[in-house]
Amino acid sequence: MDLLGSTVTATYARPRPTPTNFLPAISTMASSYKNRYPNYSLSNSMSLPWRPSTYYKVASVTPTLASLSKSAPGLSPAQILPFPANRTALFTRYSPDDWYKSNQQNYRESESSRRSAERLRLDTSRLIQEKDQKTRKFQSDTSKDLGERVNDITFWKSEIIHEIDQMIGETNALSEVKRRLERALAETEGPLQVAQECLYHREKRMSIDLVHDDVEKQLLQEVDCIKSCQERMKRHLEKTVAQLASNRAAQHELERDISDKHAAHRIDEKCQNLRNTSEGIGYYRGVERVDATISIPESWAKFSDDNILRSQSERAASAKLREDVENLLNVTSNEMWSQFNQVNVMFTNRISETADAKNKLQSHLAKTLQEIFQTEMAIESIKKAIKDKMAPMKVAQTRLDERTRRPNIELCRDIAQMRLFHEVQEIDDTIQALQQRLREAEDTLQMLVHTKANLEHDLSIKANSLFIDQEKCMGMRKSFPSTPRLVGYT
Template sequence: MMLPEVLVTGKSAPQSIPARELPLKSHEVAINTGPYSSSGLATAGFRSAKYLPEEWLTNNYNKFYQAFADRDNAERIRHESKQLSAETEARTQRTQADATKKLGERLQDIHFWKSELHREIEDLTAETNLLVAQKMRLERALDATEVPYSITTDNLQCRERRIGSDLVKDAVEEELLKEAELIRSVQELLKRTLEQTICQIRSNRECKQNLEMDWSDKFEAYNTDVKCGKYNNQSTDVQYHLSSAKFEDNSSTPESWAQFSHDNIYKAERERTASIKLRSLIDNLLQDTSEDLRVQCAAVNTAFAQRCEEMNDAKAKLEEHLKKILQEIGSQERNISALKQAIKDKEAPMKVAQTRLYQRTFRPNVELCRDPVQFTLVSEVGEISDSVESLQRSLSEAEQSLRNMEDTRMTLEKEIAIKTNSLFIDQEKCLTHRTRYPTVIKLSGY
């Protein structure tokens, strides 16, 4: 039957045995003075290292109790170990399943942001390509303005070769100067817009590069997590990594991780919106500038047409006046010839009258009388002299008129030559050159 002192579990059972029941050692037996002790000289050598029966029983009981306690403790440990193993196994399985689930959720998050990044990369790439096309339009439009500018400057230089009174700052020159100033303004505007477009393309490509780097990192992280998600307890390529269970110093938080991609996408969307607005601005700019240039070109052509019409009309009137002047010069020349002949015709009557008067001065004595014949002859000489004097005055006036008409004829011929030269410059040079003026489509960069 089990004693009350040994009804304990664990290693503390031996400690519950009273100290009086512990076996005595040999030197203690030798000095024992109890009721069963023997201290006779005859038995001294046989009692020095032996136990008593009670000590032997006590010792056996102690061994039994110790074995029982060890078995009981071992059974408890086995039970607890089995329970602990089951609990740790279940907890490990739950933790592993939770980690696998978290990996799946993480894969979904990475896939979401990777898809958003990929979508934004495609949109930004497409927008950048459209903006590059607009940049090429701007370059072509800027190159196309060189032709109108060369035409305008050539027209101005050609019109500098007008001579005389036609070298005037007329409506055509004013329109040409307006056209040259407009073309220079358009070129400056196109250059500034081109520089802005280049900067926007650079910004788009920088954002695209950031998005691609972010997408590449997420692609690599996605593949890594997919690989991690495929690991299980039966995997053969797993091993210990003792220093892996720690947080890296440069690691990010989920919030900062998501914010990083969000910021990249936000910046890309902002640049894409700016690029769309810039493309719309370029469209409107090219359309407006091309229309303005063509409107000014039409104004210049209209001014040229009006000026040419005015010069043709002036030239026709000059030619008509020259024709009349030539006719009048011919008539005046004939008139001068007639006046000279008339003056010459008065020489014979003047000689006759003067000869008569001279001969009558030889009348003798009283016959030298102032008779009516004498008065008539004197009057005839005076009349002929007055007639000759009148004819000479008329001849002088006719000759002066002829000289004036000759000067006018030369002036008219010079003016006609000037008008012919001006018409040749405006019609043959300028207007012919202006037929090379680019169309609206060419000026729009297409």
């Protein structure tokens, strides 16, 4: 008895063909000839590949094969030779030994056929059992392989889903940073406009106050600082938009891969659960000759692994970009706030200097006004003094004039006459000196008035500068955005 699973190599004895002078076996079951002779049409009485009457028709033509009875219709009695009279017929008959040998031969052939049939049955049973066991083993192995394939798909599905979740979180975080960057970029427009407005208003300063001072230098630096921050923000914003596109592309590849994995998982799981008794199974002729595969397990796993590696690479680049944007927002905020404070310090110092200069000008103006007043009083006193000298001059000249009328010898150059001459000269010198002093006082008064006008004009200039720096510029700079707004949180 061969072991199950081994190849059956049985040799069957081939029976010798039956001699033509013996009748064919007609006791065989009709069912054994159904597939062997598909082209014969069987009669209704017996499903045999031949007609039983054929032999008898031949026997009727060949008398030696016919019996001596009347079993061969169609022959006349004259045509049948009488046995005793036909001596030659004894030489055409078989001997008892032939008859015995023919029977023995039939027995041996029958036993050989039965042994061959028995071996065939046993080998067939063994073959059926072996093939059934092999079929079940193949089906079990296939189900096991399908189960492993389902497990592999489940593993990669979980990996891809995890990576998709990570990528979605990273994309959302990068989108939030992008919105913050956009808000921070929009917030810089206000400080830039304020700095430019300050420069524009300070151009309205007048005369000597229109100087390129530290405030103006710091304002120009503030404008450059804000524009530099805006340029860096715009570059990072472009990088962020490009990175978001790369993230979405990687996520799309993962989602397409996971969609294919879902479909393959559903199909393979369905195939794994199919049994011989399942519904929906059927023949699909030639399907085993169709090879629609486009990958092998290594390339299949590498495809998903490459998608995950690409997604991880994009996530790492996105996280790095987010960190750069965060640092940029903090750096730009600190730079703008530092420059803003520096400008405010310069404004405060300049306002203090201008206010101090204005106070000093006001003090000098007050003193100048007081001096003008006193000079005017002095002029009035000089004029009064000159006026007061008119009467003594008149008296002295009148005296001299009257003394010229003295007669003859009385016209003496006496002491009185000399004193009158000296008095007139003295009074005249005094008047000349007073008039000279009056002119000097009037010139001084004009100089003081001019100084007063200059001081008043300078005071108006300082007042205008103070109004521009203190009211307009510092008033606008109170609206500088806070640090949270500069980093895009609000």
